Amino acid sequence: xxxxxxxxxxxxxxxxxxxxxxxxxxxxxxxxxxxxxxxxxxxxxxxxxxxxxxxxxxxxxxxxxxxxxxxxxxxxxxxxxxxxxxxxxxxxxxxxxxxxxxxxxxxxxxxxxxxxxxxxxxxxxxxxxxxxxxxxxxxxxxxxxxxxxxxxxxxxxxxxxxxxxxxxxxxxxxxxxxxxxxxxxxxxxxxxxxxxxxxxxxxxxxxxxxxxxxxxxxxxxxxxxxxxxxxxxxxxxxxxxxxxxxxxxxxxxxxxxxxxxxxxxxxxxxxxxxxxxxxxxxxxxxxxxxxxxxxxxxxxxxxxxxxx
Amino acid sequence: xxxxxxxxxxxxxxxxxxxxxxxxxxxxxxxxxxxxxxxxxxxxxxxxxxxxxxxxxxxxxxxxxxxxxxxxxxxxxxxxxxxxxxxxxxxxxxxxxxxxxxxxxxxxxxxxxxxxxxxxxxxxxxxxxxxxxxxxxxxxxxxxxxxxxxxxxxxxxxxxxxxxxxxxxxxxxxxxxxxxxxxxxxxxxxxxxxxxxxxxxxxxxxxxxxxxxxxxxxxxxxxxxxxxxxxxxxxxxxxxxxxxxxxxxxxxxxxxxxxxxxxxxxxxxxxxxxxxxxxxxxxxxxxxxxxxxxxxxxxxxxxxxxxx
Numbered sequence: 001x002x003x004x005x006x007x008x009x010x011x012x013x014x015x016x017x018x019x020x021x022x023x024x025x026x027x028x029x030x031x032x033x034x035x036x037x038x039x040x041x042x043x044x045x046x047x048x049x050x051x052x053x054x055x056x057x058x059x060x061x062x063x064x065x066x067x068x069x070x071x072x073x074x075x076x077x078x079x080x081x082x083x084x085x086x087x088x089x090x091x092x093x094x095x096x097x098x099x100x101x102x103x104x105x106x107x108x109x110x111x112x113x114x115x116x117x118x119x120x121x122x123x124x125x126x127x128x129x130x131x132x133x134x135x136x137x138x139x140x141x142x143x144x145x146x147x148x149x150x151x152x153x154x155x156x157x158x159x160x161x162x163x164x165x166x167x168x169x170x171x172x173x174x175x176x177x178x179x180x181x182x183x184x185x186x187x188x189x190x191x192x193x194x195x196x197x198x199x200x201x202x203x204x205x206x207x208x209x210x211x212x213x214x215x216x217x218x219x220x221x222x223x224x225x226x227x228x229x230x231x232x233x234x235x236x237x238x239x240x241x242x243x244x245x246x247x248x249x250x251x252x253x254x255x256x257x258x259x260x261x262x263x264x265x266x267x268x269x270x271x272x273x274x275x276x277x278x279x280x281x282x283x284x285x286x287x288x289x290x291x292x293x294x295x296x297x298x299x300x301x302x303x304x305x306x307x308x
Numbered sequence: 309x310x311x312x313x314x315x316x317x318x319x320x321x322x323x324x325x326x327x328x329x330x331x332x333x334x335x336x337x338x339x340x341x342x343x344x345x346x347x348x349x350x351x352x353x354x355x356x357x358x359x360x361x362x363x364x365x366x367x368x369x370x371x372x373x374x375x376x377x378x379x380x381x382x383x384x385x386x387x388x389x390x391x392x393x394x395x396x397x398x399x400x401x402x403x404x405x406x407x408x409x410x411x412x413x414x415x416x417x418x419x420x421x422x423x424x425x426x427x428x429x430x431x432x433x434x435x436x437x438x439x440x441x442x443x444x445x446x447x448x449x450x451x452x453x454x455x456x457x458x459x460x461x462x463x464x465x466x467x468x469x470x471x472x473x474x475x476x477x478x479x480x481x482x483x484x485x486x487x488x489x490x491x492x493x494x495x496x497x498x499x500x501x502x503x504x505x506x507x508x509x510x511x512x513x514x515x516x517x518x519x520x521x522x523x524x525x526x527x528x529x530x531x532x533x534x535x536x537x538x539x540x541x542x543x544x545x546x547x548x549x550x551x552x553x554x555x556x557x558x559x560x561x562x563x564x565x566x567x568x569x570x571x572x573x574x575x576x577x578x579x580x581x582x583x584x585x586x587x588x589x590x591x592x593x594x595x596x597x598x599x600x601x602x603x604x605x606x607x608x609x610x611x612x613x614x615x616x
Contacts, residue, residue, distance in 0.1 A: 025444075124439070124562075127605050131432070134581035134608035136333075254432075257563040266561065272349065273442035293609075297435050298601035300442035 004279050007060040009050065009080060013033045013241065015066035015087065017268035019043060025272065030079040031060050050076075057083040060284065062275055064088075065301035070150070074099055081106040081114055083280050086286075087275055089119030091269050096122060097290075102291035113281045114289040117272045120258055121245060123292050128247040128256040130293060142175055142192050144168040146243030146263065154219045155197060158212055163200040166237040168193055170246075179252035195225040200232050276294045276300055311337040312587050317358065317388060321549065322397065323362040325373035325576035327351060333580065339368050358384075365391040369590065370583055372396075378458070382407055389414040389422055393590050396584055397427030404430060404599075412597035421589045422597040425574045426582045428566055429553060431600050436555040436564040438601060445557035450483055450500050452476040452549030454571065462527045464504060466520055471508040473546040476501055478554075487560035503533040506541050547579045549573075584608055587592050 006028050008015045015033065022028045024045055032046045033039070034053050041047050042070045048056075053063075065088035067076045073090050080086050081103060088097050096117050103114040106145035117123060125141055132139040144167065151166035158164075171192050177183055201209055214220050243263040247256045260266035274292070281290070314336050316323045323341065331351055332561050338356045341347070342361050356364075361371075371392035375381045376401045388394050389411060398407050404425050411422040425431060433449055440447040452475065455457045459474035463612045466472075479500050485491055509517055522528050551571040555564045568574035582600070585607035589598070 019443075130605045130608055133583075134605075135577045136329075137579070151442075253566065253568050255563075255565040255567075257565075259563075260560065260561050262561070269443045273439075273444070276442070291606075293606035294604050296602050296604045297438045297442075301438055301601075 003031050005031050005061045005277060006275070007031050007053070007063045007084065008033040008055060008066055009049075009076060010066035010068075010072065011037075011039050011041075012066060012068065012251070013264040014267060015064075016042060017264040018064045018066060018271065019045065021268050021272050027276070028272070032056055040150065045082050051144060053080070053082050058217075059245065060084055062087060062278055064271060064275075065090075068149075070153070074102070077103055077114065077116075078106055079110050082110055085113045085269050085278060087118055087278055088114040089123065089271060091116045091119055091122060100289050100291060107289050108287055111285075112285050113278055113287055115274055115278050115295075116289050116291055118183060118271055118292055120270060121129070123267075123270055124258065125247050125256070126292055132247060132249050135254065137251070137253060139247060139249045140175075140187070140192065141189075141245065142170040142246050143243070144170045145195065145243040147238075147244070148242065151197075151219055153194065154216060155199060155213060158209060160201050160205040160209055161199055163232060163235050165198050165235070167194055167196040170194075175246075175248065178250055179248060181251045183250070190222045193223065195220055195223045197225065197227045198230050198235065198238055199227060200230060200235055203229075208266055209229060240261060273300055309440045311335065311443070312583060313337050313339050313367060314583070315339050315361070315364060315370045315371045315392065316341040316374055317361070317384060318347075318374035318376075319345075319347050319355075320374065320376070321572040322575060323594065324350060325371050325570065325572040326374060326579065328573070329576050329580050334583070336464060336580070338363055361388070362391050368392055370395060370586055372579060372583075373398075378461070382410070385411055385422065385424075386414055389420050390418055393586060394577050395423040395426055395579050395586055397431065397579060398425045398429060399427055408597050408599060415597050416595055416612055419595050421586055421595055423582055423586050423603075424597050424599055426600055428578060430574075430577055432566065432599055433553065433555050433564075440555060440557050440562055443562065445559070445561060447555065447557045448483075448486060448495070448500065449497075449553065449555050449596060451553040451561065452478045452501065452551070454553070455546075455549065459503065459505075462524060463507060463521060466517060468513040468517055469507055469511050471540060471543050473506045473543070475504040475506075477504055478502075483554075483556065486555060489559045491558070493543055494516055498530045499530065500573055503528055503531045505533065505535045506538050506543065506546055507535060508543055511537075517575070572573040 006022055008018050013035055022030045030045050030049050033041055034050045036050050039047050058190055063080050063084035063086045065076055065086050067073045069090050069092045073088055100116045103116055107114045129139055148166050148168045155164035197228055214225045215225050241263045242261050244259040277295050280299050313328055316326050319341055325401050330336045338353050340356050341349055342356055342358045344358050347355050371388050371394045373384055373394050375384045375397035381396055381398045408424045410425055415422045437447055456474050456476045463472035514537055521535050522533045549571045550569050552567040585603050588607050
């Protein structure tokens with residue numbers, strides 16, 4: 001197989017993690033990293049502005065979309081699919097359907113393949129939820145301990161807050177009870193998680209900020225939430241990117257766990273693994289947009305027999 | 309969707325477990341259980357001799373092949389595929405390739421679909437090995453604690469042995485070290501498991517039997533094996549069918565575990581889950597033989613969107 005020629009679109013944590021993996025994987029060749037900003041590649045790879053990307057149309061097989069899910073990814077995917085086959089780890093659960101539908105139209109119109117939401121949740125965890133449910137098992141997902149980017153941003157946007165981080169923690173006692181089939185009621189996602197917040201702010205606004213956080217609809221209201229105020233020096237030790245999670249079921253017959261020191265690195269690993277399948281789909285001219293549920297695992301392999 | 313009309317071919321532990329699930333699942337209708345012997349169904353379902361199966365050709369959508377892998381399944385699959393779409397949990401790893409190849413020829417010749425080796429290993433564990441390896445992770449499989457049918461049979465066949473059971477146990481210390489990336493050498497399957505044997509026999513042959521077991525090539529030679537002699541009353545408490553296992557990787561970033569009180573029950577759950585996909589393949593006339601790696605998980609679902 002020829003090397004897969006790759007572009008990286010967006011140079012934040014995920015883009016950097018993809019770069020790191022690509023340059024150490026001889027199946028791939030990194031052609032260019034695109035950004036809206038003037039950037040310098042950590043490993044001296046070629047960089048260019050996103051506006052110049054279309055001129056690389058013939059030089060790139062797969063574009064790794066590494067923008068943020070909240071506002072960047074959907075418009076970026078629509079723009080890129082005019083010229084490139086794309087893979088992303090779009091993770092706004094409520095908008096996945098809309099994202100795949102719009103990518104599918106564009107991909108079909110331009111003879112391109114789009115792999116949408118190939119991260120760990122949505123992504124690998126989606127595979128497991130489908131599998132566990134198909135086995136007739138009552139299935140749950142628990143995240144953490146790890147930083148939730150969305151909840152962290154929601155706190156940072158509050159007035160008077162200078163910095164913040166939000167950890168999602170699993171409710172271990174409840175998880176243990178589910179695994180032992182020792183439950184009276186049906187636990188919800190809110191029951192399964194705690195929210196631990198670390199916030200930097202002026203002392204005189206502490207009580208207002210705390211009130212705004214714990215009552216914030218969709219994000220914190222209804223969750224068991226703890227707000228800790230710390231200074232900016234103490235905040236430094238919270239700049240890590242570890243994350244974890246598991247899909248499990250009542251009775252504990254089957255269990256799937258992820259535990260990573262770097263959330264973006266692990267997401268990049270998943271995207272690279274599925275880029276092999278994406279290249280196959282391109283070669284077979286299977287144009288359109290796909291979710292991870294559409295891809296048979298055999299498509300990740302050169303030779304599948306040994307794994308059975 | 310109309311009910312899927314099912315036949316069960318073979319009425320041992322697996323056939324009984326499939327029956328139990330089918331009669332409690334309104335998506336399926338159990339048409340008949342076939343056996344070489346004269347049997348009575350535990351739940352008063354229709355039974356017939358295997359030789360009469362062809363006359364059910366138009367009445368059964370999917371035949372669940374529940375014979376033993378060691379000698380029954382391969383010829384039974386070849387016989388059944390002339391008239392039926394089939395699913396099996398064939399688990400003789402060394403012969404899977406041969407099994408799928410011969411099923412594929414027959415399925416294509418008869419416009420049938422065959423799903424081969426849809427159990428938990430080969431089966432779900434195969435999916436995980438492919439996935440973990442594609443992520444670039446050094447991947448291992450450990451089985452147990454649970455009874456290995458093959459090893460139990462191998463001991464039972466020895467002269468002077470009246471009854472036996474063999475438990476496969478995982479080497480927990482070694483597994484822990486792999487997960488901590490704390491290893492000097494590459495552990496093999498032999499390093500990862502212990503073999504615990506319980507044997508009923510005449511006391512005067514104990515030492516010969518023990519010697520025959522621990523030196524048995526392919527089965528015990530090279531494994532850390534313990535042989536315990538017990539009486540037939542003590543053997544009664546070893547007639548359970550619990551099993552467990554996990555696919556894991558160096559560094560423990562990702563982990564998939566199965567723990568079941570009944571190995572045949574869990575295997576039957578997997579076969580039922582994939583029978584939904586098999587019915588889809590029949591409807592779409594995708595004739596031929598498939599392994600679990602060929603099936604996108606979406607095929608297990610009516611509505612996949614909620615799982616992403």
